[in-house]
Amino acid sequence: MLDSISLLTLQTYWWLIVSLLGALFVFMTFVQGGQTLLYTLGKTDDERTLIINSLGRKWELTFSTLVMFGGALFAAFPLFYAVSFGGAYYVWMAILFCFIIQAVSYEYRKKPDNVFGDKFYEKLLFINGSLGVFLLGVALATLYTGGNFVVNEMHLSHWTKASYGLEALLNPFNVSFGVMLVFLSRIQASLYFYNNLDNEAIAKRIKETLKNNTLIFLPFFLFVFGFILFQQGYSYNPETQMVFIEPMKFLHTLLDYPLLLIILLLGIGTLLYGIYSAFYKHNHKAIWFSGTGTVLVVTVLLFILGFNHTAYYPSLVDLQSSLTIENSSGSHYTLSVMSIVSLLVPVVLGYIFLVWRSMDKHKMTIEEVKSDSHHY
Amino acid sequence: MEHTDLLIDWSRAQFALTALYHWLFVPLTLGLTFIIAIMETIYVRTGDIWWKKTTQFWMTLLAINFAIGLATGIIMEFEFGTNWSNYSWIVGDIFGAPLAIEGLMAFFMESTFFAVMFFGWDKVSKKMHLLSTWLVAIGSNLSALWILIANGWMQHPVGMHFNPDTARNEMENFTEVIFNPNAVSKFLHTVSSGYVLASLFVIGISAWYLLKKRDIMFAKRSMIVAASFGLITSLFLLNSGDESAFQVAQQQPMKLAAMEGLYQGESRAGIIAIGLLNNEKTLGDDKDVFDFKLEIPNALSFLGYHSLSAFVPGIEDMLYGNEEQHIMSVKDKIILGKKAVSALKDYKEAKREGNQEKAQQALKTFEKNQSYMGYGYLKKPEDAVPNVALSFYSFHTMVGLGTWFLILFIIVLYFAMINEIEHKKWVLFAALFSIPLGYVAQEAGWIVAEAGRQPWAIQDLLPVGMAVSNVASTSVMITFWLFAILFTGLLIAEIKIMLKQIKIGPEGEH
Numbered sequence: 001m002l003d004s005i006s007l008l009t010l011q012t013y014w015w016l017i018v019s020l021l022g023a024l025f026v027f028m029t030f031v032q033g034g035q036t037l038l039y040t041l042g043k044t045d046d047e048r049t050l051i052i053n054s055l056g057r058k059w060e061l062t063f064s065t066l067v068m069f070g071g072a073l074f075a076a077f078p079l080f081y082a083v084s085f086g087g088a089y090y091v092w093m094a095i096l097f098c099f100i101i102q103a104v105s106y107e108y109r110k111k112p113d114n115v116f117g118d119k120f121y122e123k124l125l126f127i128n129g130s131l132g133v134f135l136l137g138v139a140l141a142t143l144y145t146g147g148n149f150v151v152n153e154m155h156l157s158h159w160t161k162a163s164y165g166l167e168a169l170l171n172p173f174n175v176s177f178g179v180m181l182v183f184l185s186r187i188q189a190s191l192y193f194y195n196n197l198d199n200e201a202i203a204k205r206i207k208e209t210l211k212n213n214t215l216i217f218l219p220f221f222l223f224v225f226g227f228i229l230f231q232q233g234y235s236y237n238p239e240t241q242m243v244f245i246e247p248m249k250f251l252h253t254l255l256d257y258p259l260l261l262i263i264l265l266l267g268i269g270t271l272l273y274g275i276y277s278a279f280y281k282h283n284h285k286a287i288w289f290s291g292t293g294t295v296l297v298v299t300v301l302l303f304i305l306g307f308n309h310t311a312y313y314p315s316l317v318d319l320q321s322s323l324t325i326e327n328s329s330g331s332h333y334t335l336s337v338m339s340i341v342s343l344l345v346p347v348v349l350g351y352i353f354l355v356w357r358s359m360d361k362h363k364m365t366i367e368e369v370k371s372d373s374h375h376y
Numbered sequence: 377m378e379h380t381d382l383l384i385d386w387s388r389a390q391f392a393l394t395a396l397y398h399w400l401f402v403p404l405t406l407g408l409t410f411i412i413a414i415m416e417t418i419y420v421r422t423g424d425i426w427w428k429k430t431t432q433f434w435m436t437l438l439a440i441n442f443a444i445g446l447a448t449g450i451i452m453e454f455e456f457g458t459n460w461s462n463y464s465w466i467v468g469d470i471f472g473a474p475l476a477i478e479g480l481m482a483f484f485m486e487s488t489f490f491a492v493m494f495f496g497w498d499k500v501s502k503k504m505h506l507l508s509t510w511l512v513a514i515g516s517n518l519s520a521l522w523i524l525i526a527n528g529w530m531q532h533p534v535g536m537h538f539n540p541d542t543a544r545n546e547m548e549n550f551t552e553v554i555f556n557p558n559a560v561s562k563f564l565h566t567v568s569s570g571y572v573l574a575s576l577f578v579i580g581i582s583a584w585y586l587l588k589k590r591d592i593m594f595a596k597r598s599m600i601v602a603a604s605f606g607l608i609t610s611l612f613l614l615n616s617g618d619e620s621a622f623q624v625a626q627q628q629p630m631k632l633a634a635m636e637g638l639y640q641g642e643s644r645a646g647i648i649a650i651g652l653l654n655n656e657k658t659l660g661d662d663k664d665v666f667d668f669k670l671e672i673p674n675a676l677s678f679l680g681y682h683s684l685s686a687f688v689p690g691i692e693d694m695l696y697g698n699e700e701q702h703i704m705s706v707k708d709k710i711i712l713g714k715k716a717v718s719a720l721k722d723y724k725e726a727k728r729e730g731n732q733e734k735a736q737q738a739l740k741t742f743e744k745n746q747s748y749m750g751y752g753y754l755k756k757p758e759d760a761v762p763n764v765a766l767s768f769y770s771f772h773t774m775v776g777l778g779t780w781f782l783i784l785f786i787i788v789l790y791f792a793m794i795n796e797i798e799h800k801k802w803v804l805f806a807a808l809f810s811i812p813l814g815y816v817a818q819e820a821g822w823i824v825a826e827a828g829r830q831p832w833a834i835q836d837l838l839p840v841g842m843a844v845s846n847v848a849s850t851s852v853m854i855t856f857w858l859f860a861i862l863f864t865g866l867l868i869a870e871i872k873i874m875l876k877q878i879k880i881g882p883e884g885e886h
Contacts, residue, residue: 057495060487061447068479069455075476078468078544085454086461086845093458093855096451097862103447105865107439113876115869153724154543155465158846330469331539331546341477348484355488355508359499371434374494375438 001204001337010335011325014076015306016299017342019186020236021069022140023298024157028062030192033053035102038122041193041205046366049376054196056114056376057105057359061352062271063103067074067333077337079328080313083111083157087149088165091139098132106376111202133185137178143305144177144228146314151321160317173227183217187244190296191287198363207279214275222240228301234311243311243322253308258309260300267296383849384841387459388854394451394818395826399862401445402868404820406520407569407574408438409513412607418601420506430594431509433882434578437874439494444870448863463833463843467876470547471526478522485515490873520567528559530834531825540723540739540747545837558623562825565616568609569821572781573814575606577856579788580811581803581878586797594882602638603789610782617778618679624828625680625688628835629759631828632689634767636676637665641690641698648677651772654764659695659758693762706757713752716745753842754831762830768824777817784810812864 002010020121042048074081086094101124108114109121148167151157153204161167168174190210191201233249236242246252271293278286306312311322329335364366369375412434417429457464464472492500492508500508513803529535535552547553571683577604582595624632632638637653638645651669677686689703697705719742726735754760788807791797797804829835833843 020457057491060446060490061484062482063450064479064487067453067483068476070457070474070744071476071479073452074457074468075472078464078472079459081468081472082461082464082845084457085457086464086847089847089851089855090847092454093858096454097858099450099863100447103450104443104869107443108869108873111440111876112880113872115872116865153728156462156718156846157465162848164847195498208424235404242775257610275510307520330472331542333379333550334469334473337547337550338473338476341473341480345481352484355492358504359496361499371498372495373497375434 002339005336005339007188007329007332007335008326010185010332010339011076011329012307014072014329014335015312015325015340016303017345018069018072018076019299019302019305020295021072022302023063025062025065025069026184026298027188027294028058028065028179029133029185030188030287030291031062032102032129032133033182033187033189034192035125036182037186037189037193037209038125040209043205047199047202050197050199050202050364051193052109053107054193054364058313059102059106063099066099076327076330076335077323077328079151079155081158082155083151083314083323083328084142084147087157087159088139088142088147088168089159089166090163091168091363095132095135095139098128098135098162101127101133109225110376126332130182131187133295134178135184137181137250138168138174139165139335140181140203140302141171141174141177143230143302143312145171145173146316146322148316149321150315150318151323155225157321162190164236173224173231176223176227180217180220180224180316183213184294185218186213186354187217187286188274188290191274191290191374195284195287196360196364208276211278214279215309234314234319236309236311238309238326241324241327243314243319245319245323249310250304252305255311257342260304263296264300267293267300269293271297306375325329380849381841383519383847383852384844386849386852386856387844388840390459390852390859391455392826393856393859393863394448394455395822395865397859398445398452399822400815400817401441401448401868402520402822403566403570403573404441404577405445406570407518407605407609408434408441408577409509409516410571411574411578411602412438413509414507414601414605415598416509420502422549424804426593426597426816428797429882430597433594433600436877437581439554440870440874440877444508444866447866451859456466459847460833460843461845463838465565466838466843467533467536469544470529470553471531471546471607472833473550473555474522474526474529478519478526481523482519485511486519489515492512503659509885517567520570523564524563524566525559527825528556528562529553529564532556532558532623532828533834533837534595537748540720540742541727543720543724550680558627561616561619562675565613566619566821568613568616569778569818571609572606572613572778575609575785575816576781576807576810577601577816578608579784579807580809583807584878585881587801587804587808589798590882591883592798596795596797597791599797601786603785603792606781607785607789610778610785614777614782621679622682628829629689629695630679631767631824633694634762634764634828635771637675637764637768638690639665639692641688641701643677643687643695644674644685645688646671646673647679648768648772651768652800653768655765657709659761660692691764695757696760704761706751706754708746709751710754710757713750713754714743715752716749717752718740719745728874739796747836748836748841749840750832750834755840755841759831759839762828767828768822770827774817774820774824777813777820781810781814781817805856810831833864850865 001128038048038051064285066194072074093349105121105124148161149159190206194206229251230248232245232247235246236250271290274286274290277283306325312322313323411433415427415431419431489508489511493512496505534556535549536547539546542575548636578598585595587592649670649672652667653662654667657663657665675686676688678684680688693703695706719738722738728736765828787803791800791803831839834838
């Protein structure tokens with residue numbers, strides 16, 4: 001199947017799909033960001049109900065994107081699935097706990113006889129929005145900084161630290177990456193509410209929130225971005241597959257492939273313009289700029305991890321155990337089958353777009369939420 | 377790589393815990409979405425606002441169930457990586473694809489149209505809303521299709537070959553994986569069991585309203601839809617169950633023997649209709665298997681092989697071998713399996729040394745014994761036998777309850793059609809108490825399917841001991857208890873919320 005296409009092309013294609021899914025997920029974490037702003041933006045019970053209902057119609061999409069991201073990784077790069085999930089056990093388990101508690105909180109929060117009370121479910125939503133996103137950021141950051149694992153010749157792996165991934169929290173870059181994602185999600189959430197809600201009091205508070213969160217986000221973003229550009233990378237020789245350290249690897253990749261650099265800069269510009277246009281020009285559609293920018297930036301930052309003969313998951317214990325898109329992928333046949341299936345992606349994106357256009361035609365008001373036969 | 381028994385046990389316990397919790401919620405979603413879609417179709421066709429109210433009430437209960445189903449579901453996908461990482465590599469090339477396709481084809485469909493179904497009544501046209509409801513039903517069932525294709529492959533691996541260079545199984549025929557007969561029968565049996573459970577759920581709750589003499593019209597209408605749906609799908613369940621048993625006999629004879637407590641094989645084997653296992657019976661002794669049994673002669677031979685006189689191998693035939701029936705013992709399979717494992721090691725070593733001749737020789741030995749490789753990882757022959765009591769009782773509980781549900785649907789439908797149902801208290805009580813029985817049958821079904829195939833993660837190919845992640849058993853123990861506490865807390869909340877909503881009812885609190 002797809003015999004004329006080389007294995008490396010399929011691996012690169014799938015790495016791009018995974019990067020894109022990761023980027024779409026990062027954008028969709030505006031739901032999580034919004035959950036952490038429940039009491040910052042909503043001062044009355046009605047306002048909080050409005051916020052929860054606005055997010056409540058999107059959270060499943062974020063959830064599905066996360067599951068899809070996991071599924072695509074499993075199918076396309078099973079060795080990463082095995083090494084990282086089975087090794088950085090505590091980190092992934094903590095992330096899962098943060099997402100399990102989200103699913104029920106929307107539905108149960110306002111239901112009578114919910115055992116634990118409204119506040120309990122709001123706390124769960126806060127944990128999901130803050131700790132969940134932070135830990136996912138830390139886990140993603142380890143793709144740059146590496147993990148403590150060894151892969152043997154049978155491709156079976158084990159983690160060498162008993163902290164099973166929690167040691168990643170000691171690395172300032174990993175932590176900064178996590179914090180950056182939390183504040184990015186809060187920025188996106190502010191812009192989403194600006195677009196989706198018809199409520200003057202909330203709209204006023206959004207400006208302040210947007211400013212504060214952007215001021216925290218920017219230094220973390222600059223640090224992370226600078227670190228990625230100037231840190232060492234892990235290259236491999238395409239002939240021998242031997243992994244070696246290369247200074248400023250990611251900067252080299254961007255300079256070698258200027259299209260990636262252009263997309264990255266365009267993404268950063270669009271993201272910042274989104275924030276600017278909401279703040280100074282009262283642009284209610286700013287979320288589309290910041291969202292597009294986020295997707296472009298994150299796609300490129302994830303893509304360069306595995307592209308251009310780079311080990312995307314370096315081992316800190318045994319350099320040659322590092323994972324590359326070549327040594328960790330599915331077979332040619334499986335990647336071909338999956339590539340054909342991936343032709344469905346535009347169809348899925350198409351119906352999501354059409355459905356949400358008809359559902360979000362008008363901004364949401366508290367009256368509308370209350371009159372709905374089903375609301376959170 | 378050796379793993380301690382403790383790690384394997386905790387990893388299995390955690391997976392079993394999450395799967396059993398997940399399975400408390402999924403079947404209801406699978407069936408209730410269709411029942412709701414049928415009700416809404418009646419509303420759209422008749423324009424009768426009563427049907428809209430009825431639809432919306434069952435939707436409220438669906439939403440409560442749906443949320444916790446999602447919560448418990450996300451963990452399952454990731455646990456293949458966190459707790460079964462060797463599995464993820466050894467069979468991920470085949471197993472990962474259906475999981476990814478499930479995400480793309482089913483999850484997005486469900487989550488996108490779920491929002492229209494619940495919040496789009498006034499935002500989209502009636503027909504668009506109805507379409508969305510049907511798409512949620514189809515989406516959730518599509519999700520079941522892909523995950524059961526994956527599960528069917530674990531029970532009966534097809535469409536792949538072992539690649540000694542990558543030391544894993546690789547897919548070579550996707551069509552075979554999709555149309556795996558085991559997967560097809562498993563899918564049909566599982567989704568129809570979901571339809572039956574949802575019918576029981578609707579009938580049982582409606583019965584409660586009738587017993588309380590409230591919401592009479594709503595309850596009767598719901599009952600007719602659910603009993604009709606339940607009756608049709610029960611017949612389908614029976615049929616797919618028969619096909620499932622046939623598949624098990626062909627592909628997993630040890631599981632079938634454990635399900636029936638058949639220690640020594642026989643021609644014209646019967647099915648135990650009711651039986652009490654002798655607790656003192658151990659492998660290889662002469663003790664009776666049953667303290668008491670009621671047997672239907674020849675039925676097992678017919679069920680498993682579609683012939684009244686067929687020989688059905690027993691546990692001991694497969695464990696110790698049976699020359700007359702040309703069955704190789706597990707002990708011999710282990711010897712050949714160990715040869716394959718060791719030849720694979722030699723092959724890798726020779727490749728590393730660049731010794732082509734040695735590599736080719738090792739590869740030949742490997743290929744000769746490859747089909748027994750999974751057995752090479754077993755410590756002792758007895759490990760190949762699943763827990764007989766667990767398999768036997770789960771199987772018989774499932775079949776017995778399934779038969780009862782079919783009878784119940786006939787009775788309920790009859791009395792509902794002649795408009796006598798609200799006067800038949802015994803039927804109403806039976807319907808009400810059958811809701812928990814539906815859940816018992818569901819869980820029993822999964823226990824048969826999963827515990828019955830032990831010790832295999834992939835039948836005959838990969839035992840659980842080899843599939844497990846190499847993490848400390850205490851780490852898995854900690855997460856097991858965290859899951860147990862979290863899921864139990866959420867389950868309590870779910871039940872209380874559900875009961876409250878039922879009390880409130882379609883017309884508001886009485």
